[in-house]
Amino acid sequence: MPVIVFDLDDTLYEEITFVRSGFRAVAAYLHRRFGIHPEESYAEMIEILDAEGRGRVFDRMLALHNRLSVQLTKECLAVYRSHEPAIALAADAVKCLEQLAAFPIYIVTDGNKLVQRRKLQALGLLDDPRIRRCFITRRFGVRNEKPSPYCFLKICELERANPEDVIYIGDNPNKDFVGIKPLGFRTVRILRGAYAKLRMRETHEADRQIRDLAELKDIIFE
Ligand SMILES: [Mg+2]
Incomplete structure (x- = not known):
């Protein structure tokens, strides 16, 4: 058999549905912590992903909000990896x-x-x-x-x-x-x-x- x-x-x-779901989780996290508008950061992450691929999405988005740091990039990655995916x-x-x-x-x-x-x-x-x-x-x-x-x-x-x-x-x-x-x-x-x-x-x-x-x-x- x-x-x-x-x-x-x-x-x-x-797989893109997982990526989007992870970006949503990161956007919600940054909203809770810094009040960054979640729709805005989400749209930015999608745009960076489309333009440059996955490598530096969080870095680039955080830089747009003057929040770039190694620590915060790590936190975004942890949120992304540990979120409950909507897939x-x-x-x-x-x-x-x-x-x-x-x-x-x-x-x-x-x-x-x-x-x-x-x-x-x-x-x-x-x-x-x-x-x-x-x-x-x-x-x-x-x-x-x-x-x-x-x-x-x-x-x-x-x-x-x-x-x-x-x-x-x-x-x-x-x-x-x-x-x-x-x-x-x-x-x-x-x-x-x-x-x-x-x-x-x-x-x-x-x-x-x-x-x-x-x-x-x-x-x-x-
Ligand atoms: Mg495969």
């Missing part, structure tokens, strides 16, 4: 989990341990009986994050399955497929999120590409 393994961010839900599964993910409920389903996700756990919790995936286990790779050390096949081989062990029986669905061709493909795992790329248009070498590309998780059942049953 095939074993289905999903990535989390931009595979089962839209939801993508509509196709909800359907797909229903359709595939008969199969063993796992999640393998990289990233900050506490943040990823909060996301999984907010999405209801931590105690979803259809999901056998959520692997937050960093719990096993940074070296076992993707593209390392470590957690995928653990799943093989748990399921007494061969890599050929395991299908991984992810969105990021930089790291989702390159480590597991040579071992025989099946790979499916969902074209969504920041990497949707990224083209990679054959070694990094998935065996298959889909635009909607509804297409997954055809791949599994073919």
Whole structure:
């Protein structure tokens, strides 16, 4: 029986919704502490994100309010990371989990341990009986994050399955497929999120590409 393994961010839900939710929490925090108008700081963070990417959003926004300090940037980051995210599964993910409920389903996700756990919790995936286990790779050390096949081989062990029986669905061709493909795992790329248009070498590309998780059942049953 095939074993289905999903990535989390931009595979089962839209990661940008987490980012927005985190910015809302930071805006509310700065409002409480300094009376900075939350709609204003939120809009600034979104604008900086769009223009420059994620790296220095808090620094740049705090500077606009003459509040830039290492300490306050740290606090913003802590608020962002520890907030209760207002996020939801993508509509196709909800359907797909229903359709595939008969199969063993796992999640393998990289990233900050506490943040990823909060996301999984907010999405209801931590105690979803259809999901056998959520692997937050960093719990096993940074070296076992993707593209390392470590957690995928653990799943093989748990399921007494061969890599050929395991299908991984992810969105990021930089790291989702390159480590597991040579071992025989099946790979499916969902074209969504920041990497949707990224083209990679054959070694990094998935065996298959889909635009909607509804297409997954055809791949599994073919
Ligand atoms: Mg992802």
